[in-house]
Amino acid sequence: MSRFTGRPRPHQQLSEAACAASELLEVLWGRGQEAAPSGPVSPSQLRALLVIEKREGTNLRALGEALGSRPPSVSRLCDRMEAMGLVERCPSPTSRREVELRLSQQGQTLLDECRAIRAREVTAVLEMMEPSAVEALAEGLTAFHAAAATQLGAGGTPSTDHGSGPVAESVA
Numbered sequence: 001m002s003r004f005t006g007r008p009r010p011h012q013q014l015s016e017a018a019c020a021a022s023e024l025l026e027v028l029w030g031r032g033q034e035a036a037p038s039g040p041v042s043p044s045q046l047r048a049l050l051v052i053e054k055r056e057g058t059n060l061r062a063l064g065e066a067l068g069s070r071p072p073s074v075s076r077l078c079d080r081m082e083a084m085g086l087v088e089r090c091p092s093p094t095s096r097r098e099v100e101l102r103l104s105q106q107g108q109t110l111l112d113e114c115r116a117i118r119a120r121e122v123t124a125v126l127e128m129m130e131p132s133a134v135e136a137l138a139e140g141l142t143a144f145h146a147a148a149a150t151q152l153g154a155g156g157t158p159s160t161d162h163g164s165g166p167v168a169e170s171v172a
Contacts, residue, residue, distance in 0.1 A: 029118050056103070087103060
C-alpha cells in the first residue's frame, strides 16, 4: 500500500492479479493432469517429469535440487514413476554409483497429452478475450517469463519449445 494514497502500488496490484491468474491456471492445468489418456499424474510427478525432460540424463541429486526436495523423497518419487512406466533409470557412463533418469516413451507421451489439454483450456479462455488484450497479455508474459527465468538462474531468453531450454522455464 502507498502510505500517501492508501491504494495498492501498481506492482502490488499486478502481483495480486498474477497470483489470481496463476491459481486459475492451476485449475485449468489440473484438468490436463487428470484427463490425460495415459492416466492421472500428481503435481510432484509432473514437475519431476518436466525436469527430467529438460535435463535428460539427470541424476537423483540434481533432480532433488531442481525440485527442492530431499533425496529420500526424490528416490521414492522416482520409484513410483518407474513403476508407472514414466521414467527409466540407466547406469551412468561416468560413475558406477550413479544412475541417470530418462523419460520413457510413455512419460513423453503423458507430457505431450498434458500440454495439449492445457493448451486447449488456455486457448478457450484466450478466445473469450479482446484481441488487443491478448496482444498485451502476450507481451507482458514474454517479459515476465524472461525476468522469472533470470531470477531462477536460467538466464537466456524465453523459449516456446517445450523440449529444450532452461528448467526454470517450466519448473517454478
